[in-house]
Each structure stands twice: as C-alpha cells, then as structure tokens.
Amino acid sequence: MSDHVQSRRSFFKGTMAAAMTTAVPAVEAQRKSVLSSAPAKKPNIIVYLADQFRWDFVGANGRNGSTHTPNIDALAARGKNFTHAVTNQPVCAPARSVLFTSRYATETGVWHNGLALDKSLPTLAGELRKAGYTSNYIGKWHLALGNPKLGGDPGPVKAEDRGGFLDLWEGANALEHTTHPYEGTIWDQNNQPISFKDEYRVDFLTDRAERFLRQKQEKPFFLFISQLEPHQQNDLQRPVAPKGAATRFVNSTVPEDLRALPGTWQDQLPDYYGCIEAIDSSVGRLRRVLEEEHLADNTIFVFISDHGCHFMTRNQEYKRSTHNSSIRVPLIIDGPGFQGTQQIPELVGLIDVAPTLLEAAGVQAPTSWKGRSFFPLVNDFEARQHWNNQQLIQISESMTGRAIRTPDWTYCVADLSGDTKEAAAKTYHEYQFYDQRADPHELVNLAGRKEYRAKAEELREQLKRLLVAAGESEPEIVPAKLYP
Known part of the structure; x- marks a missing residue:
C-alpha cells in the first residue's frame, strides 16, 4: 500500500x-x-x-x-x-x-x-x-x-x-x-x-x-x-x-x-x-x-x-x-x-x-x-x-464463510463444521483476522489474539448488520479461543 x-x-x-x-x-x-x-x-x-x-x-x-x-x-x-x-x-x-x-x-x-x-x-x-x-x-x-x-x-x-x-x-x-x-x-x-x-x-x-x-x-x-x-x-x-x-x-x-x-x-x-x-x-x-x-x-x-x-x-x-x-x-x-x-x-x-x-x-x-x-x-x-467503506464478502464451496472488508481490516468467520451444502450457517466461528495497514499480504492471522479483542468485537457487530441488510438471519458468531 x-x-x-x-x-x-x-x-x-x-x-x-x-x-x-x-x-x-x-x-x-x-x-x-x-x-x-x-x-x-x-x-x-x-x-x-x-x-x-x-x-x-x-x-x-x-x-x-x-x-x-x-x-x-x-x-x-x-x-x-x-x-x-x-x-x-x-x-x-x-x-x-x-x-x-x-x-x-x-x-x-x-x-x-x-x-x-x-x-x-x-x-x-x-x-x-x-x-x-x-x-x-x-x-x-x-x-x-x-x-x-x-x-x-x-x-x-x-x-x-x-x-x-x-x-x-x-x-x-x-x-x-x-x-x-x-x-x-x-x-x-x-x-x-x-x-x-x-x-x-x-x-x-x-x-x-x-x-x-x-x-x-x-x-x-x-x-x-x-x-x-x-x-x-x-x-x-x-x-x-x-x-x-x-x-x-x-x-x-x-x-x-x-x-x-x-x-x-x-x-x-x-x-x-x-x-x-x-x-x-x-x-x-x-x-x-x-x-x-x-x-x-x-x-x-x-x-x-x-x-x-x-x-x-x-x-x-x-x-x-x-x-x-x-x-x-x-x-x-x-x-x-x-x-x-x-x-x-x-x-x-x-x-x-x-x-x-x-x-x-x-x-x-x-x-x-x-x-x-x-x-x-x-x-x-x-x-x-461520505462513502461507507465497508464490503460484505460471502464465501461458499471451500467453506461456508462471511467476511467484512474495511480499508484497515479483514474479519472473517466460518462454519467450522465443514458443511458447505447450505447457503448460510446459523453459527460461525472467528476464523481469520488481518490488519491491512501492517500486513497487506495477510501473512499473520490475528484471530483469537486478546490485544485485538475489542476491534474483533466491533467488526463482528458490523458484520452482523451487513448480513441482516443482505437478507440473511443474524447469526451467532463465536469468538476464537486459540491462535489459528
């Protein structure tokens, strides 16, 4: 960048x-x-x-x-x-x-x-x-x-x-x-x-x-x-x-x-x-x-x-x-x-x-x-x-996942059951989290790191709002407990 x-x-x-x-x-x-x-x-x-x-x-x-x-x-x-x-x-x-x-x-x-x-x-x-x-x-x-x-x-x-x-x-x-x-x-x-x-x-x-x-x-x-x-x-x-x-x-x-x-x-x-x-x-x-x-x-x-x-x-x-x-x-x-x-x-x-x-x-x-x-x-x-710098990403086939992309962050959640037969899941787990400013090549996954917990929670709520606006039901998103 x-x-x-x-x-x-x-x-x-x-x-x-x-x-x-x-x-x-x-x-x-x-x-x-x-x-x-x-x-x-x-x-x-x-x-x-x-x-x-x-x-x-x-x-x-x-x-x-x-x-x-x-x-x-x-x-x-x-x-x-x-x-x-x-x-x-x-x-x-x-x-x-x-x-x-x-x-x-x-x-x-x-x-x-x-x-x-x-x-x-x-x-x-x-x-x-x-x-x-x-x-x-x-x-x-x-x-x-x-x-x-x-x-x-x-x-x-x-x-x-x-x-x-x-x-x-x-x-x-x-x-x-x-x-x-x-x-x-x-x-x-x-x-x-x-x-x-x-x-x-x-x-x-x-x-x-x-x-x-x-x-x-x-x-x-x-x-x-x-x-x-x-x-x-x-x-x-x-x-x-x-x-x-x-x-x-x-x-x-x-x-x-x-x-x-x-x-x-x-x-x-x-x-x-x-x-x-x-x-x-x-x-x-x-x-x-x-x-x-x-x-x-x-x-x-x-x-x-x-x-x-x-x-x-x-x-x-x-x-x-x-x-x-x-x-x-x-x-x-x-x-x-x-x-x-x-x-x-x-x-x-x-x-x-x-x-x-x-x-x-x-x-x-x-x-x-x-x-x-x-x-x-x-x-x-x-x-x-005045532009709202957020984009919703939906992912299928490789996994059932959802992500929010902002200028500074990518926050991704996934259905860890591995089920890819449905368009969406009721429950997702935090899966990938990247700082686009410090790590534009996305080599360090920050999901589960406590020093980024507040930012993850902020993005989680923003992602939920985007999903509802896209016509999906609001899912449960489980915080990551371990470093991936």
Missing part, C-alpha cells in the same frame, strides 16, 4: 463515524442530480471481464514489475482506476450473479457454481434494454443450470437463461468445458455452434467482439465480453498462455503474498503472466476498433474481473477465500463521465457496478438493488468523504 493512499485513509478515518451517518442523503442527492441531467446522447457501454485476473497484475497499480499491460495501463491513464475494488463472492458464477443483479449471491439463486440465476430479478442487461439499449454478450456465461453430462455445465444457453442479453449472443455457459486454448465451440442466439481451431481462445473471442463493433448500430449498445483467461483450463488444472509466451516470463516477479507459501505458483506463474499479456493485447485491439469506428468518445469501457487467484496458497484451489489475492479485482473505467486520470481508493464491490453504470447512462436503478452507485466518487471529494 502506498504512503499516499495510507495518508488519505488516515485523514478519512477521523471523519468516518460522522460520514457514515450522512452517506445516504449525500450520495442520494448526487444521484438525483445526475439522473435529472441525463446525457443527451446515451453512451455505449462495454464491460470487459477477464476471469481470475489479480488486481496487482495491472501495471498501473504499481505492484508488479514483471507484468506487461500497456493497454490496460493506458485505459487507467485516461480514466478512473478504482484501486480497492473487491468481489462480494470470490468464485465465478456467484460473482457474476452479483455483478449483473446488484444483489448478494444468497439472493440471486447462485450462491455456488452450477446453479441458475433467478429469472425474476432485474438485471443490468434488462434495465438497459428498457432504456433503449441493445444488450449483447460474448464468451463465458456460467449462470445457467449445470448439466452433469458436461462436467456440470451446459454448452448452449437457452434464451430465457441469458439474464436479459437478448440481442447478440455468442457464448457458452462454461468455456472451460466447451473449449481449450486453441479449439472449441460457443453458440449463437439460435444455439447454432460457432467453432474455432488453431487460434488462441482470447483472440477468437476478440474477433467476435470486433465483428460486432464494426457493424452499424442503430441503438446505443451494451456489450459484455467475458474471457476465460487467465483462469485455469479445468481439465489441465493450470492456466495456458499463448504458444511461446510463458518462456518470456520465467523467473518473473512473485507477489509477496505468494512467495512465503506453498502452492502452484512456482510452476504456473509464467503461463499466468502470458495469459495476462494476451488479455492486455485484446483490450488494446478493441480500443483501436472503437477509435477507427468513431465510437470511442461515446463509449464507457470497463475492465474488471470476477475474482483473483491465490494459486492454492490459501486453500486447495485458486480462490474461494477472504484474502486479497481472492477478493481484490481490477476495476478501471474510461469514457463519458469517467474521463481524466484519477485513482480512487475507496472500497467498492461488484455489487456496486450495475447501479453505477445505470447512473452514468442516466437510467434509474431498480429499488430492489442492494449496491450503491459509486459514480459520485468520481471527481467529488465531498462524496468520497
């Missing part, structure tokens, strides 16, 4: 208690102001999601000397870099359900992988279509009901299961099951196959996106591009870079949260770096197409991920933990309303993205949405003072 960010946080900390009491009216007033002066010409919106992309592998975030992301860095130089964005559920399908519905994963019907999105919920795609947009999707979906014959995931996705993306559709429910890095199949809106061979998967999906962007658009468009990389190829249990790319990243920088722990990073980091480079090249290519088609000035471009990657250092797979390596994600936005270099350190979550994009487009968000638009944080110091 930079000294600059630390000093800003120290300044905010003294006013946080008062700020939280005034946050809602201040942000609400800003929201009404924006909606009352909606843009005369609706901006196009592109959301580019790279699966399992660590926030610190963006060069503009200044934490990794080996990563190669000149095009994403240029995006950050033109627009807004939300440097402390987090996922509210660090696993693929639940995270996506939160992103599209601005509801918590326990409310979307997708609290673990393999479940279907609740069709009754308003979605970002659906709300934009109501406002006159087309809603278009390319790539991995992961929000349709799993099919055991296809590794738990169907290939084609029925129109009613597409979450409001009812215009262009070129995707598969889970690319990791229907494709490999150099061959595979996705399906069009009529569920006719589109196959590729001898082309890298990232480039193939970029081809499809370029094809769409070069077509004449009669309406403003919302395009969601969902890449699999740098996520691992499931049946190979590793990320796979373009041919020859991994050799360029042998002996590259090892993030400090990884280097002290056993895991798969020793073998897999070169390929991960190569995948990152391929994603960056894809972003650059699409930005050039926007310029050539004279769309760039009126297009909001969002670069984001669904979760990070800890390379089996924190549990027996790649994410599904409360650590920064799992929950922190890149979030960079450029375009109308987001122009001008700015790093924004306030905590924002995936749950906040959909209402933010609607506000930027001058569209009213559904009252049922739980997220907060962070559009007021852009170039508004007063709104940033």
Whole structure:
C-alpha cells in the first residue's frame, strides 16, 4: 500500500463515524442530480471481464514489475482506476450473479457454481434494454443450470437463461468445458455452434467482439465480453498462455503474498503472466476498433474481473477465500463521465457496478438493488468523504464463510463444521483476522489474539448488520479461543 493512499485513509478515518451517518442523503442527492441531467446522447457501454485476473497484475497499480499491460495501463491513464475494488463472492458464477443483479449471491439463486440465476430479478442487461439499449454478450456465461453430462455445465444457453442479453449472443455457459486454448465451440442466439481451431481462445473471442463493433448500430449498445483467461483450463488444472509466451516470463516477479507459501505458483506463474499479456493485447485491439469506428468518445469501457487467484496458497484451489489475492479485482473505467486520470481508493464491490453504470447512462436503478452507485466518487471529494467503506464478502464451496472488508481490516468467520451444502450457517466461528495497514499480504492471522479483542468485537457487530441488510438471519458468531 502506498504512503499516499495510507495518508488519505488516515485523514478519512477521523471523519468516518460522522460520514457514515450522512452517506445516504449525500450520495442520494448526487444521484438525483445526475439522473435529472441525463446525457443527451446515451453512451455505449462495454464491460470487459477477464476471469481470475489479480488486481496487482495491472501495471498501473504499481505492484508488479514483471507484468506487461500497456493497454490496460493506458485505459487507467485516461480514466478512473478504482484501486480497492473487491468481489462480494470470490468464485465465478456467484460473482457474476452479483455483478449483473446488484444483489448478494444468497439472493440471486447462485450462491455456488452450477446453479441458475433467478429469472425474476432485474438485471443490468434488462434495465438497459428498457432504456433503449441493445444488450449483447460474448464468451463465458456460467449462470445457467449445470448439466452433469458436461462436467456440470451446459454448452448452449437457452434464451430465457441469458439474464436479459437478448440481442447478440455468442457464448457458452462454461468455456472451460466447451473449449481449450486453441479449439472449441460457443453458440449463437439460435444455439447454432460457432467453432474455432488453431487460434488462441482470447483472440477468437476478440474477433467476435470486433465483428460486432464494426457493424452499424442503430441503438446505443451494451456489450459484455467475458474471457476465460487467465483462469485455469479445468481439465489441465493450470492456466495456458499463448504458444511461446510463458518462456518470456520465467523467473518473473512473485507477489509477496505468494512467495512465503506453498502452492502452484512456482510452476504456473509464467503461463499466468502470458495469459495476462494476451488479455492486455485484446483490450488494446478493441480500443483501436472503437477509435477507427468513431465510437470511442461515446463509449464507457470497463475492465474488471470476477475474482483473483491465490494459486492454492490459501486453500486447495485458486480462490474461494477472504484474502486479497481472492477478493481484490481490477476495476478501471474510461469514457463519458469517467474521463481524466484519477485513482480512487475507496472500497467498492461488484455489487456496486450495475447501479453505477445505470447512473452514468442516466437510467434509474431498480429499488430492489442492494449496491450503491459509486459514480459520485468520481471527481467529488465531498462524496468520497461520505462513502461507507465497508464490503460484505460471502464465501461458499471451500467453506461456508462471511467476511467484512474495511480499508484497515479483514474479519472473517466460518462454519467450522465443514458443511458447505447450505447457503448460510446459523453459527460461525472467528476464523481469520488481518490488519491491512501492517500486513497487506495477510501473512499473520490475528484471530483469537486478546490485544485485538475489542476491534474483533466491533467488526463482528458490523458484520452482523451487513448480513441482516443482505437478507440473511443474524447469526451467532463465536469468538476464537486459540491462535489459528
């Protein structure tokens, strides 16, 4: 964490208690102001999601000397870099359900992988279509009901299961099951196959996106591009870079949260770096197409991920933990309303993205949405003072857990019975507790330490309030008795 960010946080900390009491009216007033002066010409919106992309592998975030992301860095130089964005559920399908519905994963019907999105919920795609947009999707979906014959995931996705993306559709429910890095199949809106061979998967999906962007658009468009990389190829249990790319990243920088722990990073980091480079090249290519088609000035471009990657250092797979390596994600936005270099350190979550994009487009968000638009944080110091810097994290599959993330602390509780078959538990135990100021790499677990008891109790009560606001029953949280 930079000294600059630390000093800003120290300044905010003294006013946080008062700020939280005034946050809602201040942000609400800003929201009404924006909606009352909606843009005369609706901006196009592109959301580019790279699966399992660590926030610190963006060069503009200044934490990794080996990563190669000149095009994403240029995006950050033109627009807004939300440097402390987090996922509210660090696993693929639940995270996506939160992103599209601005509801918590326990409310979307997708609290673990393999479940279907609740069709009754308003979605970002659906709300934009109501406002006159087309809603278009390319790539991995992961929000349709799993099919055991296809590794738990169907290939084609029925129109009613597409979450409001009812215009262009070129995707598969889970690319990791229907494709490999150099061959595979996705399906069009009529569920006719589109196959590729001898082309890298990232480039193939970029081809499809370029094809769409070069077509004449009669309406403003919302395009969601969902890449699999740098996520691992499931049946190979590793990320796979373009041919020859991994050799360029042998002996590259090892993030400090990884280097002290056993895991798969020793073998897999070169390929991960190569995948990152391929994603960056894809972003650059699409930005050039926007310029050539004279769309760039009126297009909001969002670069984001669904979760990070800890390379089996924190549990027996790649994410599904409360650590920064799992929950922190890149979030960079450029375009109308987001122009001008700015790093924004306030905590924002995936749950906040959909209402933010609607506000930027001058569209009213559904009252049922739980997220907060962070559009007021852009170039508004007063709104940033009033921002409530808390995010709720729900964890499934690896454990049934809950966490609260603040600028200074991560406090996580877990169902120590090991039961992961239910969306929530009635009783949790304190499990992990990290000081983000002194230990940003989260190597010292403070759970159970008596000198931190008062802070743990404060965070426990805050977590309970967040859980109730998310629609959960207030649980019992048992204090840790031993150092983990």
